[in-house]
Amino acid sequence: MRQNTFPVKGLAILIGGISLILLVMFLIPSDSQQAKKTIQQFYKHEQQWDFISAWNLFHPKMQDRFSKPSYLQNRSHIFMDHFGVDSFSFSLDNPKKVTDWTMTTDGEVFEVVYKVTVTKEYKGTYGNFSIIQDVYATKEENNWVVLWDYND
Template sequence: MRLRRRLPIQLILVPVGAILIIILIVSLFRSSPEEEAKELVHSFYKYEQDADFGSSWELFHPLMQERFEKVDYIQQRNHVFVGHFGTDTFKYTVEDPEKLKSWQMTKNTTIFHDVYKVPITQTYKSIYGTFTIHQDVFVVKESGDWTILWSYQ
């Protein structure tokens, strides 16, 4: 007659515990879509704040890139904010994203699904005084990358 040996409980608990710890660590370092959308908006406005308009343009969705040629965008942003407003930088805040089921940039463009609306506030101290711009920025995934759109409705 063969005796069955029971495995010590430690031989079961240690691998199970290790697996749970690995799952916890992976989940801590994985960003949610909301966090990724908010981070993209931060990156965009950090570039804008540094007058690196070429890099911020690169974060636009192709529909936005069609709307503004890169060279024109760089020149116009610099001209308006530095030239007309008399300011070379601004402060900004990014609020928490709101997930929208669907959204359109204009009435004639694609309907996007799983869009994040991210409100931002820019504050300029210029030769004309302090002024603030509030804008909703929309973030969608395009070909696996998060991209930025503005509303024209």
């Protein structure tokens, strides 16, 4: 007499399929996670005074605002000379999806960006202080890039 093993095989296939779906969900980061990771990497570069690598993470519209040499010179000048600091710590809030956002009042409309509030904490010659800034990330030609807000 032959026993029906279909329910056992079917259950094993179902469990395997669910496990595979869950594994893929955890291994492939969501857009919001990728956006936050890009912003985090940007500020890690700046924290290490690697302003060129940070600049490379800018959206082309941001790169149009600052040439590489001027960004390198100005960022280091502001931190070292004006703030009197040699490092900073930072924290990131959770990303928030924003649709139809513009970097400038009359600028290009980005269908989807992720807004992350960044808090940078400095301990410098002139005391301890924080800068809080909303920073945006979007996907451009399969790469995640950073944008700053210049709206009035």
